[in-house]
Amino acid sequence: xxEKEKLLNPDPGVCxxxxxxxxxxxxxxxxxxxxxxxWEKLDxxxxxxxxxxxxx
Amino acid sequence: xxxKEMLYQKRLERYTTxxxxxxxxxxxxxxxxxxxxxxxxxxxxxxxxxxxxxxNRIVSEMLPGLDFDIFKGGPxxxxxxxxxxxxxxxxxxxxxxxxxxxxxxxxxxxxxKADDYDEFIASPTxxxxxxxxxxxxxxxxxxxxxxxxxxxxxxxxxxxMQGGIMGAAxxxxxxxxxxxxxxxxxxxxxxxxxxxxxRGMKGVLLDLRRRPDKVLAxxxxxxxxxxxCSLAGAGADTRFPCFAPLHRGAYPFLNPKQWDTFYWPSLKxxxxxxxAKGKRMLFYAEGDWTPYLxxxxxxxxxxxxxxxxxxxxxxxxxxxxxxFCLQGGVPTTLLTYxxxxxxxxxxxxxxxxxxxxxxxxxxxxGVVMGxxxxxxxxxxxxxxxxxxxx
Numbered sequence: 459x460x461e462k463e464k465l466l467n468p469d470p471g472v473c474x475x476x477x478x479x480x481x482x483x484x485x486x487x488x489x490x491x492x493x494x495x496x497w498e499k500l501d502x503x504x505x506x507x508x509x510x511x512x513x514x
Numbered sequence: 515x516x517x518k519e520m521l522y523q524k525r526l527e528r529y530t531t532x533x534x535x536x537x538x539x540x541x542x543x544x545x546x547x548x549x550x551x552x553x554x555x556x557x558x559x560x561x562x563x564x565x566x567x568x569x570n571r572i573v574s575e576m577l578p579g580l581d582f583d584i585f586k587g588g589p590x591x592x593x594x595x596x597x598x599x600x601x602x603x604x605x606x607x608x609x610x611x612x613x614x615x616x617x618x619x620x621x622x623x624x625x626x627k628a629d630d631y632d633e634f635i636a637s638p639t640x641x642x643x644x645x646x647x648x649x650x651x652x653x654x655x656x657x658x659x660x661x662x663x664x665x666x667x668x669x670x671x672x673x674x675m676q677g678g679i680m681g682a683a684x685x686x687x688x689x690x691x692x693x694x695x696x697x698x699x700x701x702x703x704x705x706x707x708x709x710x711x712x713r714g715m716k717g718v719l720l721d722l723r724r725r726p727d728k729v730l731a732x733x734x735x736x737x738x739x740x741x742x743c744s745l746a747g748a749g750a751d752t753r754f755p756c757f758a759p760l761h762r763g764a765y766p767f768l769n770p771k772q773w774d775t776f777y778w779p780s781l782k783x784x785x786x787x788x789x790a791k792g793k794r795m796l797f798y799a800e801g802d803w804t805p806y807l808x809x810x811x812x813x814x815x816x817x818x819x820x821x822x823x824x825x826x827x828x829x830x831x832x833x834x835x836x837x838f839c840l841q842g843g844v845p846t847t848l849l850t851y852x853x854x855x856x857x858x859x860x861x862x863x864x865x866x867x868x869x870x871x872x873x874x875x876x877x878x879x880g881v882v883m884g885x886x887x888x889x890x891x892x893x894x895x896x897x898x899x900x901x902x903x904x
Binding site: 502503504507510511513 | 602604605620636637639640643646647650670673674700701702707710739740741743746
């Protein structure tokens with residue numbers, strides 16, 4: 459299993475934590491909070507889509 | 515404030531007062547326009563399920579003639595095109611697997627195998643993505659393939675589209691008809707998440723004997739996700755309860771010891787976790803929960819609305835009344851096999867038994883089936899207004 463494939467075990471409401479993504483990006487020249495806020499909204503949408511199928 | 519806004523406020527006040535175990539001006543009435551409407555509209559059940567605009571139009575046409583407080587929703591529980599996009603094996607829908615006028619069927623299977631427990635427990639969300647979605651979806655059988663990628667794009671788009679269409683419909687019903695929705699969010703008992711969709715009834719019952727520790731660990735792993743699910747789809751709303759259909763906890767699916775050990779602890783933790791965030795559960799106790807009422811009474815005051823389906827209503831009132839709002843009272847079978855006169859008599863008797871101190875919402879016990887008669891459904895809300903004034 460490669461470094462990228464290690465289990466993330468994300469928290470409820472999260473699929474891919476921002477901190478994982480931002481580490482991959484490295485230096486962040488702009489306002490990180492703006493990007494983080496929108497990232498987390500979409501991540502939450504994806505989470506709801508995934509769990510929708512398990513809550514039948 | 516216009517007439518519809520005032521109507522909304524009046525209904526909302528009735529609902530919230532009852533939820534907090536108080537006595538409003540009259541008994542609030544919850545009502546849904548179920549599959550039974552189809553035979554009165556010249557459409558097929560398939561059209562109702564597949565065409566959300568048509569389904570919502572039918573609801574919009576019916577609402578002006580109905581006087582109730584809390585709306586439980588229209589006749590299409592699911593939107594099949596989203597399931598079709600993924601080649602979902604979970605359901606057979608009207609016109610796609612079953613007759614165009616047959617209700618949907620759940621295709622229960624062991625979509626999660628016994629060997630999957632450890633990986634699921636280690637990271638539930640990742641396991642769902644990597645294994646469960648491909649297991650339940652023919653289009654996702656080859657992850658990374660053209661068809662799989664297209665199916666995921668279409669499925670996620672459909673999820674957003676449905677949310678947008680239904681959000682707009684509910685906004686319209688609120689503004690134009692003063693409608694108050696029953697709840698926001700959707701969650702389940704962790705044991706039901708495991709036993710309904712993942713392991714199936716046969717699988718989970720065998721697991722109770724063969725791998726009980728795995729069942730408990732899986733329920734513990736699911737619990738924080740189910741707390742989150744109660745708020746996530748609701749935009750963090752805490753005014754209204756989260757709908758939680760409860761299945762395997764009904765007596766006698768499990769014996770009392772199994773219920774105490776496997777079903778209740780994680781459900782209780784889910785409710786307590788929700789309540790700590792200010793979110794109440796519509797404890798939709800399908801079937802008979804009479805043997806468990808004392809345990810349910812251990813919950814924090816007002817943290818649930820307890821739905822009475824075939825639970826003994828007098829015992830529910832005796833054990834839970836005053837601390838938890840009760841909802842229900844009208845057997846769904848009465849709407850199919852009864853007459854308007856019998857329905858009205860039953861509503862009057864229900865009010866005498868359950869509503870006298872407040873903290874009660876009149877509703878059908880469970881989901882009203884497609885063979886219910888419209889005249890009986892209407893008789894229920896007419897009788898509620900006739901006998902429900904405090």
